[in-house]
Amino acid sequence: MTEEDEDRAATLEALVDAEQARFERLRPRSAAAWRQGQEHYLYGTPSHWMRRWAGGFPIYVDVAAGAHVRDVDGFDHVDFCLGDTGAMCGHAPEAVTRAVTRQISRGATTMLPTEDSLWVGAELSRRFGDCYWNLTTSATDANRAAIRIARMITGRRKVLVFSGCYHGSVDEAHVEIRDGHVGLRNMIHPNAVDYGAVATVIEFNDVDALEAALAPQDVACVLAEPVMTNLGMIPPADGFHLALREVTRRAGTLLVIDETHTLSCGPGGYTALNGLEPDVLVAGKAIAGGIPAGIFGLDREVAERLWAVVPRTNPRQRQSAHLGFGGTLAGNALTVAAIRAVLMDVLTPPAYAVMVENAERLAADARGVIAQSGLPWHVTQIGARIEIMFMPVPPRNGADVIAGRRPNLETLMHAFYMNEGILITPFHGMLLTCPATTGGDVAVHAEVFDRFVSLVRDAGVV
Numbered sequence: 001m002t003e004e005d006e007d008r009a010a011t012l013e014a015l016v017d018a019e020q021a022r023f024e025r026l027r028p029r030s031a032a033a034w035r036q037g038q039e040h041y042l043y044g045t046p047s048h049w050m051r052r053w054a055g056g057f058p059i060y061v062d063v064a065a066g067a068h069v070r071d072v073d074g075f076d077h078v079d080f081c082l083g084d085t086g087a088m089c090g091h092a093p094e095a096v097t098r099a100v101t102r103q104i105s106r107g108a109t110t111m112l113p114t115e116d117s118l119w120v121g122a123e124l125s126r127r128f129g130d131c132y133w134n135l136t137t138s139a140t141d142a143n144r145a146a147i148r149i150a151r152m153i154t155g156r157r158k159v160l161v162f163s164g165c166y167h168g169s170v171d172e173a174h175v176e177i178r179d180g181h182v183g184l185r186n187m188i189h190p191n192a193v194d195y196g197a198v199a200t201v202i203e204f205n206d207v208d209a210l211e212a213a214l215a216p217q218d219v220a221c222v223l224a225e226p227v228m229t230n231l232g233m234i235p236p237a238d239g240f241h242l243a244l245r246e247v248t249r250r251a252g253t254l255l256v257i258d259e260t261h262t263l264s265c266g267p268g269g270y271t272a273l274n275g276l277e278p279d280v281l282v283a284g285k286a287i288a289g290g291i292p293a294g295i296f297g298l299d300r301e302v303a304e305r306l307w308a309v310v311p312r313t314n315p316r317q318r319q320s321a322h323l324g325f326g327g328t329l330a331g332n333a334l335t336v337a338a339i340r341a342v343l344m345d346v347l348t349p350p351a352y353a354v355m356v357e358n359a360e361r362l363a364a365d366a367r368g369v370i371a372q373s374g375l376p377w378h379v380t381q382i383g384a385r386i387e388i389m390f391m392p393v394p395p396r397n398g399a400d401v402i403a404g405r406r407p408n409l410e411t412l413m414h415a416f417y418m419n420e421g422i423l424i425t426p427f428h429g430m431l432l433t434c435p436a437t438t439g440g441d442v443a444v445h446a447e448v449f450d451r452f453v454s455l456v457r458d459a460g461v462v
């Protein structure tokens with residue numbers, strides 16, 4: 001590091017400190033709640049993820065409505081984080097509120113199906129492809145089930161993932177490549193798992209590495225997002241998905257496509273938009289409008305292979321073999337009513353059109369600010385999702401992100417944004433629009449981004 005680099009790093013740290021101090025001044029009530037939360041919560045908040053915001057402590061929410069979140073200090077935010085996609089429908093969408101209120105008064109969970117599930121199953125197939133579905137309580141759970149099924153029907157142990165991925169708290173997907181070595185992402189504790197035995201990790205968009213990794217025919221499934229969204233947005237290279245499908249088929253490896261985040265591409269996710277042919281499709285988060293839910297669907301051939309292992313019906317045996325996935329609350333009446341409302345009235349094709357239009361405008365504005373500043377940054381927009389990255393061109397893989405990322409600059413951006421009344425996903429520069437996002441909200445982002453660029457340029461940290 002040169003002396004100039006050191007000075008720049010120190011200035012950046014001072015800017016982060018200043019924003020965190022401003023954050024605390026603006027939010028005394030959240031600060032007090034955070035202190036109180038330490039008394040009873042393991043990591044201060046009901047979920048440890050809630051503490052991972054750049055202000056130094058989380059804001060405590062008073063009310064979230066549409067595309068806005070007001071905190072307990074009365075501070076309003078335009079919300080482009082949207083619960084890291086869980087609130088892609090917007091907060092408290094009317095149709096979901098109505099459906100959930102009705103269903104909760106009629107019983108939330110009985111471990112029995114409701115007739116709503118019939119419409120939901122048919123609609124999932126209409127949107128995502130003709131699959132056989134199972135509901136879970138989270139996308140994590142759906143991914144775990146997909147992996148388990150892949151192992152059951154292939155008899156193989158390994159799961160292949162792409163470096164920089166995130167698929168929930170799924171052991172097999174915690175691996176990454178850093179400085180050429182395979183390790184565990186984000187300092188995750190190994191948890192007594194022999195990662196080498198159960199997981200293989202390669203770089204995204206690397207077809208040669210894929211061929212080599214699948215050649216020994218010991219990989220049960222590839223688990224992949226169609227566009228990587230969890231280490232900055234990494235688009236697939238031209239032809240990558242065709243190759244991924246062809247190579248997995250040749251190797252007898254199942255292809256699991258995780259649409260949990262890419263549901264933002266359109267009503268049937270990236271899969272429907274681009275004609276992908278996964279063996280298993282997974283989604284979650286937004287699918288039930290914020291009520292915990294996940295889904296996975298097996299293509300008919302894969303379902304038949306599973307039924308050959310565990311038959312679909314067995315009339316004489318009440319205690320049929322259980323499958324080792326899912327849970328008591330999976331597919332409960334409340335969740336199913338919420339999914340029905342989301343698919344019927346909220347995440348509709350016209351709603352997507354508005355979301356994408358606003359995302360396009362947001363991306364164009366941000367690109368305009370970048371062009372004017374001359375900074376070597378770029379913006380990626382796919383469907384309703386936008387990513388601002390502090391590097392000149394979109395990364396091809398996790399290695400590019402690791403090499404080019406500026407974590408402290410991201411921290412500063414997040415803290416600054418919150419102080420200026422904007423929430424974005426706290427892990428990198430990702431924004432999402434929802435049906436309730438307005439042109440006014442988008443314009444606020446353009447102004448705040450412009451101020452952020454001025455701040456970092458004037459301070460000489462970029």
Ligand SMILES: Cc1ncc(COP(=O)(O)O)c(C=O)c1O
Binds near residue numbers: 167169261
């Ligand atoms: C692509 C992807 N899959 C799965 C998950 C897990 O979702 P959940 O935490 O709701 O189980 C996430 C969470 O961020 C995700 O980004």
